[in-house]
Amino acid sequence: MVNLPGNRGSCWVAGAGSAGYSPLDSSIHAETVVVGGGIVGLTTALRLREAGRSVILVEALEIGRQVTGRATAKITTQHALIYRHLIDILDLATARSYADANTAGAALLKDWIREYAIACDLERKDAYTYTISPKGREEIVAEAEAARQVGLQAQVLDRAPLPFETTGALCFSDQAQFNPAKYLVGLAKAVVDQGGRIYEHSRAILIGEASRWRAVTASGTVHAEHVVVATNMTVKSPVGMANRTQPRCHTAMAFRVDDPLVVDGMFIGVDDPTHSIRTGSDGTSPLLVVLGPKFNTGQDGNVAARFVELEEWARKSWAVGDVAWRWCNEDYDTADRVPYVGEPDPEQAPGFHIATGFNAWGISNGTAAGMMIADTILGHSSPWRSLYDPTRPYPKDFHKNGDSQSIVRSTNDIRPREGGVILRGDEKIAVCRDSDGSLRAVSASCTHKGCTVTWNNADRTWDCPCHGSIFASDGVGDPWSGPQAACSGGTVAKPTGR
């Protein structure tokens, strides 16, 4: 067992209060039920309330603590190298639409922070995509040209304002960063102040059709004309999303620093291994936040080693203090790097809306998604429908399932605070050993589609290598991410009693 430094958890969540809403405990009706209180769900809900429409939001866990609350939380239209790619593989009009949607998403988010006085540490920052290689420099020059073609201001610099050698950087000035968990708690308050209703600890265990739609939780039901599945990865959808997407995971660390301007700007590298860098605070001290390269969720058997590497990498360039926080986060990639948002089947399933596949750029895209879904419910047209079309074709070989990386021969091979998967005939058992040596066993088969889970030795979770469901180590805790978070009924891996 590698003893990693720092508290397990996101520095943003640490600094944000709880929203504190009660669970749903009755059968009620609204025009729209939003399932999921992340950035997509809350944006949709507030937009609908601002238009005077009735809306109820049910959140499985607590507002602001899941994918959005673990993001790097850069509010920017600079999504590393994206516009050259979109022009090349799609077309200029689509690339412009992507830029417009994200410009609008970022603008609405900042307007709401002002309008609703949401204290979420919003700071104006320049965004930099940097490179340390000559090839990367060429890509940055090409990206700058593409950004200008789609109407964005972009500047190529000879070096990034970072303490290590770079061969160039692309700068988008006047972007922003914030604490996303504080923002979501504030957004939820705005929804409720505007007359919306929010229920926490209210996992939708069934989303189905009744007279129209219904979202059923353990202790209540919401009936509605529209349902918005804003659960990051959808499980219920007339058009399956699991094979159109690939779950990606990152490690993140927040170090204590004295200088709140230890770096001035938000940075993302283009060379392998890529890193993302920004500053922040957890209310105790300024922090330097760094992220490591992406990997497919559940397909790495030693996530702890990634934290060790990330810490070494950060300490080479900055005189940082202790590791205050460390966490993993995941999001879903799409083949063309554009999210899937909208009504997948307006003929057969009218009023059913989804949003997923944000490619780790769901702060601005997720806000635009919420705007678009609300506009559809309000009967308005949206210029981004074809951009985000959730039924557009995709390469069938894009999604890659993986195998468990944690197979061991016997429980003797499992050290304290570690986990392993034991195969007994057809049975697969996920076993983890507590610090006192006692064992806990659950089924290792993910109940989404039966893949065998991998032990995440940093977060101490069971991660599915197929579609990214992430379960508590006892297997009975609520999954916080992935398709099983969406409609599993809470318990996914069943305790085996061993």
Ligand SMILES: Cc1cc2nc3c(=O)[nH]c(=O)nc-3n(C[C@H](O)[C@H](O)[C@H](O)COP(=O)(O)OP(=O)(O)OC[C@H]3O[C@@H](n4cnc5c(N)ncnc54)[C@H](O)[C@@H]3O)c2cc1C
């Ligand atoms: C490492 C990392 C860094 C990132 N950094 C950035 C960045 O700097 N800028 C940027 O633009 N984007 C960034 N992103 C992407 C962005 O964070 C996400 O795309 C976005 O937050 C997704 O929002 P969401 O509302 O879909 O998901 P979430 O915030 O996870 O919200 C979904 C909610 O649904 C709830 N839920 C799930 N199932 C149910 C159910 N059955 N019933 C009720 N509720 C349910 C969950 O509990 C959760 O609260 C990053 C992503 C990663 C992985």
Ligand code: FES
């Ligand atoms: S998330 Fe699909 S099989 Fe586990």
